[in-house]
Amino acid sequence: MKVSVILCVFNEEKFIGNAIESILNQSLDDFEFIIVNDGSTDATLDIINSYDDERIKLINQENIGLGASRNKAMAKASGEYVMFLDGDDWFGLDALEIAYNEAKSKNTDITIFQIKYYDDETGNVSGNDWFDLNSFDESFDDCVFAPGACRDFLFDLSVNACQKIYKNSFLKESEVKFVEGIYFEDMPFFFEIFLKAQRISIIRKHLYYHRKHAKSITDVIDCNYLDTVAAGQELMRRFIENGFYEEYKFDLLAYKINGPRFALSEIVDECKEPLFDLIHEDYLEIKDSIYYEDFLKELGPVKRKFFLDVIKCKNYDEFKMSLD
Known part of the structure; x- marks a missing residue:
């Protein structure tokens, strides 16, 4: 065959x-x-x-x-x-x-x-x-x-x-x-x-x-895109577990941030708040991990600002105000 x-x-x-x-x-x-x-x-x-x-x-x-x-x-x-x-x-x-x-x-x-x-x-x-x-x-x-x-x-x-x-x-x-x-x-x-x-x-x-x-x-950028967060988490896990992380971390971290960042800007309105909540939870976990300093060091200014803004804002309405 x-x-x-x-x-x-x-x-x-x-x-x-x-x-x-x-x-x-x-x-x-x-x-x-x-x-x-x-x-x-x-x-x-x-x-x-x-x-x-x-x-x-x-x-x-x-x-x-x-x-x-x-x-x-x-x-x-x-x-x-x-x-x-x-x-x-x-x-x-x-x-x-x-x-x-x-x-x-x-x-x-x-x-x-x-x-x-x-x-x-x-x-x-x-x-x-x-x-x-x-x-x-x-x-x-x-x-x-x-x-x-x-x-x-x-x-x-x-x-x-x-x-x-x-x-x-x-x-x-x-x-x-x-x-x-x-x-x-x-x-x-x-x-x-x-x-x-x-x-x-x-x-x-x-x-x-x-x-x-x-x-x-x-x-179609609908609520299915909530899963961009889980997919990014799984991607990080596989890079780390397989020993790929150190070699690729600069591009990997940018890629991980960009997926949900793009989705949050384009997703239908009723899904924006639940997507923000998932991203917020993910970034708080990163903040408490050994990889937090890598995100701060490796991300470019636009992605780093998004990363830090999501961490500091308690909800999507507060995040929207930070964009003004």
Whole structure:
């Protein structure tokens, strides 16, 4: 088995057919297709069951969330390589073949490819710096590199799990798992798995299409973004536990501050106060930790001011007044 494709879905009846067909019609046919129906309450399961293909392995379960579902599917994956697909997205029809041949020929732990944005409302297709791999200059083309080569732009890379093909034996040996029980489960997973890899390559071809629509989690700044705090806490924990912290702390601390800082400025109004409360609690814990001095020393002036203002303000209204 060359590739295990993992698709975890919850209530994706509108798009799931397109996602499934993009896999079943691949130019490479030596794959298993693990579909996890994570407690859908719409017609998603009926649509999955309408496909009669022996390569499909269905896991039908009560809802446990995307991170836990991916972990469950990863444990069952038997392919030489593993790829992920979201239920509202799709792969180009030669994506598995191109990604597998690149990873196999270069014996990589991780190979990263390009993604196109598809706007469901307008039908426009576009890219961005993250999805187009613009952080990688031409010296990264057609070669194998270690994560240290990306030291200066690590936190500019896309954390999207679906943008990569992973060697299955490496996934199992590394024991890296997705965070369970929160949104943004991709982010801590990506940084840990990337920094544990030894052989990485890129493909400058758009193999994956990410659909932007009204209910897309990462494209709507709603109360799901409360989980940026928990995701940042988990990221810090993994860097510390794996011995990555000292080398990357300057950029890591800036990245940890920037996520919630951006979310607080853009999130819908009814979620601003609860998000501030979570950030405030997190920063008070940092203030009482051995890492507090690192935040004061390593953060630039804008991020340090945000950090200290959140600590000193008792509530969101007081914080808003400090901005005036």
